Amino acid sequence: MTELLPDGTKPISLSREQFSAIEQSLKNFYRKTKCGVVMLSDESGLAVAQSGRLDAAKMALLSTLAAGNYAATAQMANLVSEATGFDKQYHEGRENSIYITGVLQTFFLVIVFGKESTFAMIRVLAEKLIEELRTALELGGADASGTPASEIRMHLEQQDFQEELSSRLDSILGSKGNV
Amino acid sequence: MFINYGLNQIDLKIVYYGPGFSGKTTNLEWAHAHIDPGLRSDILNLKTKEDRTIFFDFMQFEVGKIKGLTPKFNLYTVPGQDIYTVSRKIILNGVDGIIYVADSGAPRMRDNLFTLIDLVKNLRANKHQVEEFPIIFQYNKRDLPDAVPLPVLRKTLNRFSAPEFEACAAKGEGVFECLKTAIELVVQRVTKLV
Numbered sequence: 001m002t003e004l005l006p007d008g009t010k011p012i013s014l015s016r017e018q019f020s021a022i023e024q025s026l027k028n029f030y031r032k033t034k035c036g037v038v039m040l041s042d043e044s045g046l047a048v049a050q051s052g053r054l055d056a057a058k059m060a061l062l063s064t065l066a067a068g069n070y071a072a073t074a075q076m077a078n079l080v081s082e083a084t085g086f087d088k089q090y091h092e093g094r095e096n097s098i099y100i101t102g103v104l105q106t107f108f109l110v111i112v113f114g115k116e117s118t119f120a121m122i123r124v125l126a127e128k129l130i131e132e133l134r135t136a137l138e139l140g141g142a143d144a145s146g147t148p149a150s151e152i153r154m155h156l157e158q159q160d161f162q163e164e165l166s167s168r169l170d171s172i173l174g175s176k177g178n179v
Numbered sequence: 180m181f182i183n184y185g186l187n188q189i190d191l192k193i194v195y196y197g198p199g200f201s202g203k204t205t206n207l208e209w210a211h212a213h214i215d216p217g218l219r220s221d222i223l224n225l226k227t228k229e230d231r232t233i234f235f236d237f238m239q240f241e242v243g244k245i246k247g248l249t250p251k252f253n254l255y256t257v258p259g260q261d262i263y264t265v266s267r268k269i270i271l272n273g274v275d276g277i278i279y280v281a282d283s284g285a286p287r288m289r290d291n292l293f294t295l296i297d298l299v300k301n302l303r304a305n306k307h308q309v310e311e312f313p314i315i316f317q318y319n320k321r322d323l324p325d326a327v328p329l330p331v332l333r334k335t336l337n338r339f340s341a342p343e344f345e346a347c348a349a350k351g352e353g354v355f356e357c358l359k360t361a362i363e364l365v366v367q368r369v370t371k372l373v
Binding site for chain 2: 013014015016018019020023042043044045046048049057058060061064065068071072075152153155156157158160161162164165166168169170172173
């Protein structure tokens with residue numbers, strides 16, 4: 001089973017196996033559809049994995065905005081008693097369009113595509129992609145190759161990790177005492 | 180929090196919370212202006228025509244790889260106005276730490292308190308133990324002539340004995356100190372959770 005946060009709503013981690021499977025599925029979709037960007041995000045706005053023609057910083061911004069949009073639209077659905085939560089959203093533009101669709105309860109896909117792709121093709125192939133992603137996400141958070149959360153914990157607990165983090169933050173942010 | 184073992188990456192979310200006009204966006208804008216552009220994203224501002232935050236502001240920054248791990252920090256502000264209650268709940272989704280930005284101006288004490296109650300309610304709704312959750316108090320606008328004395332602010336707002344800082348975010352005073360402390364508390368909590 002996938003590890004969950006204390007509120008029980010959101011997976012805490014993605015194993016190497018899961019990440020590799022997700023990346024491969026996104027790459028295949030990107031190649032087949034000739035879309036601009038295909039990205040798996042979580043509901044808090046984090047870009048989990050992506051394939052496409054945007055740098056990482058812009059992917060982070062796109063993911064954050066899409067999460068806000070997705071959450072706001074879900075609230076609108078709630079207000080008008082729409083049970084689907086408007087799980088699928090389509091924003092049509094002249095040069096580029098965006099299709100957003102849910103994957104399990106806590107993830108969603110963001111697909112940006114231009115004139116090289118058609119909405120019909122994107123929609124059909126997205127359904128297949130969603131199935132692949134569901135399978136990968138339901139694999140579980142602990143790494144089958146032997147890298148469970150304990151390895152990350154071991155890194156975090158090292159005193160030199162905390163000291164190195166503090167030192168980097170000092171150099172980036174500066175340091176002064178509290179009141 | 181989200182750990183990607185494939186990338187050895189940990190994403191953490193810190194939210195600036197507080198009443199309208201307390202200086203949440205000012206904190207983020209100062210940080211954005213003074214962090215090396217190679218280490219941070221652009222800043223996102225979703226504002227009304229009147230320059231008020233309508234949904235959230237956002238910036239991501241990182242400190243590079245440490246002992247094989249890449250921590251990334253996602254910084255958000257919430258809209259402070261009362262009418263944006265739902266937006267605040269949405270932005271708290273997946274939050275790892277809070278910087279509570281209080282306005283030191285005497286007429287704002289009621290707003291400071293009401294927004295803090297709103298925060299506590301929202302955290303509890305997400306099943307967080309508020310007393311153990313990483314919260315930093317920033318008493319902003321300390322240069323106001325009618326600034327409430329520090330002991331009064333502390334007694335009224337900081338009931339958790341959380342770390343606290345005086346600040347004038349518009350001048351950058353207290354901005355980085357709060358952020359650094361928030362990050363350190365968040366990492367300590369993550370260490371216990373994973």
